Amino acid sequence: MYAPAAFSPEESAGLFQRLQDDVEWQAREVTVMGRRVMQPRLVAYMADHRGLKYTYSGSCMVPSVWNDAVLKIKDRVEELSGSTFNSCLLNFYRTGMDHMSFHSDNEPLYGGGVCTIGSASFGSARDFILRRNADHNDKLSYPLGCGDVLVMKGTLQQHWMHSVPRRKQVSGGRISLTFRQILNPEVS
Protein backbone atom coordinates (compact mmCIF):
# COMPACT_ATOMS: atom_id res chain seq x y z
CA MET A 1 0.00 0.00 0.00
CA TYR A 2 1.39 3.36 -1.05
CA ALA A 3 0.15 6.56 0.64
CA PRO A 4 1.94 9.53 -0.94
CA ALA A 5 2.02 12.68 1.19
CA ALA A 6 0.62 11.02 4.31
CA PHE A 7 2.30 13.91 6.12
CA SER A 8 1.93 17.50 4.84
CA PRO A 9 5.00 19.26 3.38
CA GLU A 10 5.30 21.57 6.42
CA GLU A 11 4.93 18.73 8.92
CA SER A 12 7.38 16.55 6.97
CA ALA A 13 10.04 19.27 6.79
CA GLY A 14 9.80 19.76 10.55
CA LEU A 15 9.97 16.02 11.21
CA PHE A 16 13.03 15.61 8.95
CA GLN A 17 14.84 18.32 10.91
CA ARG A 18 13.89 16.85 14.30
CA LEU A 19 14.94 13.35 13.24
CA GLN A 20 18.24 14.56 11.83
CA ASP A 21 19.03 16.55 14.99
CA ASP A 22 17.63 14.41 17.81
CA VAL A 23 18.27 10.79 16.78
CA GLU A 24 21.59 9.23 17.78
CA TRP A 25 22.71 8.13 14.32
CA GLN A 26 25.30 5.37 14.20
CA ALA A 27 27.81 4.37 11.55
CA ARG A 28 28.00 0.57 11.85
CA GLU A 29 30.16 -2.25 10.59
CA VAL A 30 28.44 -5.30 9.15
CA THR A 31 29.67 -8.56 7.63
CA VAL A 32 29.06 -8.90 3.90
CA MET A 33 30.35 -12.05 2.21
CA GLY A 34 32.77 -12.66 5.07
CA ARG A 35 34.20 -9.15 5.15
CA ARG A 36 33.66 -6.40 7.71
CA VAL A 37 32.55 -3.23 5.92
CA MET A 38 30.88 0.04 6.93
CA GLN A 39 27.20 0.20 6.11
CA PRO A 40 26.60 2.75 3.33
CA ARG A 41 24.18 4.81 5.49
CA LEU A 42 23.64 5.72 9.15
CA VAL A 43 21.16 3.80 11.29
CA ALA A 44 19.33 3.92 14.61
CA TYR A 45 17.01 1.49 16.32
CA MET A 46 14.12 2.02 18.78
CA ALA A 47 11.65 -0.36 20.40
CA ASP A 48 9.19 -0.81 23.28
CA HIS A 49 11.82 -2.41 25.55
CA ARG A 50 15.46 -3.46 25.56
CA GLY A 51 14.59 -7.14 25.07
CA LEU A 52 13.59 -6.44 21.46
CA LYS A 53 17.09 -6.70 20.00
CA TYR A 54 17.59 -7.06 16.25
CA THR A 55 20.59 -8.84 14.73
CA TYR A 56 21.36 -8.67 11.02
CA SER A 57 24.54 -9.09 8.97
CA GLY A 58 26.46 -10.05 12.10
CA SER A 59 25.57 -6.84 13.90
CA CYS A 60 23.31 -6.73 16.98
CA MET A 61 21.25 -3.61 17.57
CA VAL A 62 20.05 -2.92 21.10
CA PRO A 63 17.04 -0.60 20.99
CA SER A 64 16.98 2.85 22.52
CA VAL A 65 13.80 4.42 23.89
CA TRP A 66 11.27 5.99 21.54
CA ASN A 67 11.78 9.58 20.51
CA ASP A 68 8.70 11.89 20.39
CA ALA A 69 8.92 12.57 16.65
CA VAL A 70 9.23 8.84 15.93
CA LEU A 71 6.19 8.06 18.12
CA LYS A 72 4.15 10.65 16.29
CA ILE A 73 5.08 9.08 12.94
CA LYS A 74 4.41 5.59 14.34
CA ASP A 75 0.81 6.64 15.23
CA ARG A 76 0.13 7.76 11.65
CA VAL A 77 1.69 4.67 10.07
CA GLU A 78 -0.30 2.41 12.43
CA GLU A 79 -3.50 4.23 11.51
CA LEU A 80 -2.82 3.92 7.76
CA SER A 81 -1.70 0.29 7.88
CA GLY A 82 -4.19 -1.00 10.47
CA SER A 83 -1.27 -2.68 12.27
CA THR A 84 0.66 -2.08 15.45
CA PHE A 85 4.44 -1.99 15.71
CA ASN A 86 6.82 -2.50 18.63
CA SER A 87 10.11 -1.60 16.94
CA CYS A 88 11.58 0.68 14.30
CA LEU A 89 14.78 0.64 12.26
CA LEU A 90 15.74 4.13 11.10
CA ASN A 91 17.98 4.78 8.09
CA PHE A 92 19.71 8.03 7.21
CA TYR A 93 20.95 8.21 3.59
CA ARG A 94 23.32 11.19 3.86
CA THR A 95 23.55 11.71 0.06
CA GLY A 96 22.53 9.83 -3.08
CA MET A 97 25.63 7.66 -2.66
CA ASP A 98 24.25 6.08 0.51
CA HIS A 99 22.03 3.12 -0.37
CA MET A 100 20.56 -0.23 0.65
CA SER A 101 21.08 -3.41 -1.39
CA PHE A 102 18.37 -5.93 -2.29
CA HIS A 103 17.17 -7.87 0.75
CA SER A 104 13.98 -9.10 2.33
CA ASP A 105 12.95 -8.55 5.93
CA ASN A 106 11.90 -12.14 6.49
CA GLU A 107 13.69 -12.90 9.77
CA PRO A 108 12.02 -15.31 12.19
CA LEU A 109 11.63 -12.59 14.82
CA TYR A 110 9.04 -10.91 12.59
CA GLY A 111 7.18 -14.16 12.11
CA GLY A 112 9.20 -15.33 9.10
CA GLY A 113 7.75 -14.49 5.72
CA VAL A 114 4.36 -13.17 6.81
CA CYS A 115 4.47 -9.73 8.39
CA THR A 116 3.55 -6.08 8.00
CA ILE A 117 6.30 -3.47 7.70
CA GLY A 118 5.29 0.17 7.49
CA SER A 119 7.75 2.79 6.28
CA ALA A 120 7.74 6.58 6.28
CA SER A 121 10.15 8.74 4.25
CA PHE A 122 11.42 12.27 4.86
CA GLY A 123 13.87 14.54 3.06
CA SER A 124 15.04 13.98 -0.53
CA ALA A 125 13.05 11.57 -2.68
CA ARG A 126 14.71 8.21 -3.43
CA ASP A 127 13.57 5.32 -5.57
CA PHE A 128 12.45 2.22 -3.66
CA ILE A 129 12.60 -0.86 -5.89
CA LEU A 130 10.68 -4.10 -5.40
CA ARG A 131 11.96 -7.11 -7.39
CA ARG A 132 10.21 -10.46 -7.65
CA ASN A 133 12.39 -13.45 -6.67
CA ALA A 134 10.90 -15.68 -9.38
CA ASP A 135 11.58 -13.15 -12.15
CA HIS A 136 14.19 -10.44 -11.63
CA ASN A 137 12.79 -8.50 -14.61
CA ASP A 138 9.56 -8.02 -12.68
CA LYS A 139 10.24 -4.78 -10.79
CA LEU A 140 8.16 -2.02 -9.26
CA SER A 141 9.61 1.39 -8.47
CA TYR A 142 8.21 3.86 -5.94
CA PRO A 143 9.71 7.38 -5.92
CA LEU A 144 9.41 7.75 -2.15
CA GLY A 145 9.23 11.46 -1.36
CA CYS A 146 9.06 13.56 1.78
CA GLY A 147 6.05 12.51 3.87
CA ASP A 148 5.21 9.33 1.92
CA VAL A 149 4.18 6.10 3.64
CA LEU A 150 4.60 2.63 2.12
CA VAL A 151 3.28 -0.55 3.73
CA MET A 152 4.57 -4.04 2.82
CA LYS A 153 2.15 -6.76 3.87
CA GLY A 154 1.44 -10.46 3.93
CA THR A 155 3.82 -12.80 2.13
CA LEU A 156 5.55 -10.01 0.18
CA GLN A 157 8.87 -10.64 2.00
CA GLN A 158 8.79 -14.27 0.83
CA HIS A 159 8.37 -13.46 -2.85
CA TRP A 160 10.01 -10.07 -3.35
CA MET A 161 13.19 -8.28 -2.36
CA HIS A 162 13.56 -4.51 -2.04
CA SER A 163 16.36 -1.96 -2.31
CA VAL A 164 17.16 1.76 -2.34
CA PRO A 165 19.82 2.08 -5.07
CA ARG A 166 22.51 4.77 -5.37
CA ARG A 167 21.47 7.94 -7.15
CA LYS A 168 24.52 10.07 -7.97
CA GLN A 169 22.43 13.11 -8.86
CA VAL A 170 20.75 13.29 -5.41
CA SER A 171 22.72 15.52 -3.03
CA GLY A 172 20.26 15.90 -0.14
CA GLY A 173 19.67 13.50 2.74
CA ARG A 174 16.77 11.11 3.21
CA ILE A 175 15.53 9.50 6.43
CA SER A 176 13.34 6.40 6.38
CA LEU A 177 11.66 4.78 9.36
CA THR A 178 10.68 1.14 9.00
CA PHE A 179 8.23 0.01 11.68
CA ARG A 180 8.05 -3.69 12.50
CA GLN A 181 6.27 -5.99 14.95
CA ILE A 182 8.61 -8.42 16.68
CA LEU A 183 6.61 -11.54 17.48
CA ASN A 184 9.47 -13.83 18.48
CA PRO A 185 12.16 -11.89 20.37
CA GLU A 186 15.72 -13.12 19.88
CA VAL A 187 17.03 -15.08 22.83
CA SER A 188 20.64 -14.64 23.86
Ligand SMILES: O=C(O)CCC(=O)C(=O)O
Ligand atom coordinates in the same frame (compact mmCIF):
# COMPACT_ATOMS: atom_id res chain seq x y z
O1 LIG B 1 14.83 3.21 3.21
C1 LIG B 1 13.90 2.50 2.84
O2 LIG B 1 12.87 2.94 2.36
C2 LIG B 1 14.04 1.00 2.94
C3 LIG B 1 14.53 0.56 4.27
C4 LIG B 1 14.53 -0.94 4.41
O3 LIG B 1 14.30 -1.67 3.52
C5 LIG B 1 14.82 -1.52 5.73
O4 LIG B 1 15.08 -0.77 6.70
O5 LIG B 1 14.80 -2.74 5.83
Ligand SMILES: [Fe+2]
Ligand atom coordinates in the same frame (compact mmCIF):
# COMPACT_ATOMS: atom_id res chain seq x y z
FE1 LIG C 1 13.96 -3.69 4.22
